[in-house]
Amino acid sequence: MDRGLRDIGNLSLGDQEDMRSRIERVTEDLKDINLFYNIEYSGVRKARLQTFLSQSLEELKEAPFNSFDQQNRIDYLLLKNYLSRQLDQLDLDVAKDKTSALLLPFGPTILKLCEDRQQMKPIDGKKAAQDVFEIGKQIMAMKGKVERKEVKISKTSAFRASNTVEKLQSHLAEWYGYYNRYDPLFTWWLAEPYAKVAVELAQYAASIKEGLVGIKPEEKDAIVGDPIGRDGLLKDLEAEKIPYTPEELLKIGELEYEWCEKEMIKASQELGFGQDWKRALEYVKDLYVEPGKQPQLVLDLATEATEYVKKHDLITVPPVCEETWRMFMMSPEAQKVNPFFLGGDSIIVSYPTDSMPHEQKLMSMRGNNISFSRSTVFHELIPGHHLQLYMNARYRPYRQIFETPFSIEGWSLYWEMILWDDERFVKSPENRIGMLFWRMHRCARIIFSVKFHLGQMTPQECIDLLVDWVGHERATAEGEVRRSFAGDYSPLYQAGYMIGALQLYSLRQELVVSGIMSEKEFHDRIMKENQMPVEFMRALIKNLPLKPDFKSTWRFYKNLE
Structure with missing residues (x-):
């Protein structure tokens, strides 16, 4: 069975599953999904989470809300609100990643190497070495553009990109460590190009911070942040x-x-x-x-x-x-x-x-x-x-x-x-x-x-x-x-x-x-x-009346009125 396509969420329990059990199941499923698809920048991860969250919301609609007691109704609304919010956060992350993608042309290659390992697909050391070599060329080309100030991007997007580079460096190190020495041919091909790219990734992240964000290497405590706007x-x-x-x-x-x-x-x-x-x-x-x-x-x-x-x-x-x-x-x-x-x-x-x-x-x-x-x-x-x-x-x-x-x-x-x-x-x-x-x-x-x-x-x-x-x-x-x-x-x-x-x-x-x-x-x-x-x-x-489409109405701060 393809682990990436397995539908973890749908257990076909229908109305027999009480809300506490449903919440506990969703919690554990999300924990496993996030643990397995652990690269935040990954489109595969985001797609898998989006599928799971959307399916869980659809399943929730079948729950017998009107026959629930107050505790179960609250649990229904809590879970619905949580799933909807997670979907909104995914959409926000996708939008933010798009703005920083300009600085990460090598990202998809690193993602594929790491995700193929997660899926335990066979590794071709020679091809992987060529992939890593090409990653290095892309890094150096982008580093040159950054240093020549040829890249137009906001500070917050650049800061997000530099953080992503550091995370990709960590994931690539995990990928390399998985095969290194356990697969002698892999090590023969990869030892030199990987060592070079690991250094280049670290240098590139620092170049982005200094050249596009304005944070010098010695300014470890600089504050940037990432405003989300009124919407x-x-x-x-x-x-x-x-x-x-x-x-x-x-x-x-x-x-x-x-x-x-x-x-x-x-x-x-x-x-x-x-x-x-x-x-x-x-x-x-x-x-x-x-x-x-x-x-x-x-x-x-x-x-x-x-x-x-x-x-x-x-x-x-x-x-x-x-x-x-x-x-x-x-x-x-x-x-x-x-x-x-x-x-x-x-x-x-x-x-x-x-x-x-x-x-x-x-x-x-x-x-x-x-x-x-x-x-x-x-x-x-x-x-x-x-x-x-x-x-x-x-x-x-x-x-x-x-x-x-x-x-x-x-x-x-x-x-x-x-x-x-x-x-x-x-x-x-x-x-x-x-x-x-x-x-x-x-x-x-x-x-x-x-x-x-x-x-x-x-x-x-x-x-x-x-x-x-x-x-x-x-x-x-x-x-x-x-x-x-x-x-x-x-x-x-x-x-x-x-x-x-x-x-x-x-x-x-x-x-x-x-x-x-x-x-x-x-x-x-x-x-x-x-x-x-x-x-x-x-x-x-207070045992107030509740509906599945609950909307917030409690204006609790009387001084404002």
Whole structure:
């Protein structure tokens, strides 16, 4: 049987397959397809995924939606939304690859060599050597055009092409390593041309970055990014079930920032700095612990937050969850991308090492001061990400494929809002400034990330906004922007913190403040339903009417209306 043409998705289970089983099957099938067809640039991979996703959507239409209970209806809508979004992403990837193809005339040959190996087709060493030799000629010809500035292409497309060259170099190395020495004739033919092409690919990627993107070899930390435009943002907002335009998101960010600034001034006045809240912020930044003391600070803050939510019965904290979080220190290199703490199963603590330059040490200490760290710790551990990931692994874990920053990051920032409101949670003016810093930061994240993808801000302007609006240290601002646009996060990820938190906050008003549910019932229910867009969570908990062609309508941010 031809493995490439085998229909993995269609098991002819029809209406007998419940939604959980269907989701688990699709998840595993996609995992296998992506593992086997592992070259992102490949048209074969994209075609196989498109076939599978389209077939899965067609099969889903046959499911008996009207006879489902609310849980199965939500699962139906989650899977439909997920498959549609994956198809949209494929279309976007195809369009972007077309814009960078000009720089990759040798790409199809490398793809064929690697994919023939994946299909375990016989190898002709002499022919393969000629193919590799021709690849080298094409690389050198294109390298010359790049250096003579004869290629007209956008910076973002060129940057994508340079990254693709590096990935193709890695795949070609895997191809060569598979045959080398195991097939003596292959090695006899390929040793010299392959070694030459491996070097030429690396040099060509560097030439593209320097000549077309403007990144010199020594500028390893340069920020480029790849804006998706307004239409791309609208598609992502629909997939996230956010019925607002990019312009409305910007307005929400501005309104929330105005609230934060008013509260900052109040705290500043209490500390004797009057209206000049930035001076008060600088004062708070200097309240950091001495070298070697940061782990103990994190432990004390984690204990405080955990004991607080347990004492006031705000959410269930399972004993194993409370017992098993771990702490690690972040490397200086990692702090260039993640200048603050990271969390989840463990908390990874940012603090300078003796190897850092003096100025960078001070910025790291000031950026992770006592009051900033207080919010960060309960954001990352309990009741934030550590508790969230613990529960997600144990309750409806099949929904983890529907992970969204509006739920993941929204949950942790939501707790920052709840503890701000809770007068029982003791907050000095310094603590309030620390909490407001992060809240301002999430407002700025909406603005700089959305404007970047709209083509209205450059990465440098994004850095400047974080410094000027929020009071970031420049090094931490650079790290935040580098992290945002490096390609590891979706375009709406940074907006997901504040927008997701506002969704959960609004849902709490409907269910807890109204008296329908207790605080603990509400929080436990959200944790036990796992990952999904927050509007689906609202429909599930409130048992709202659902249809297969669900459209987002929940205008949760009343200040905008």
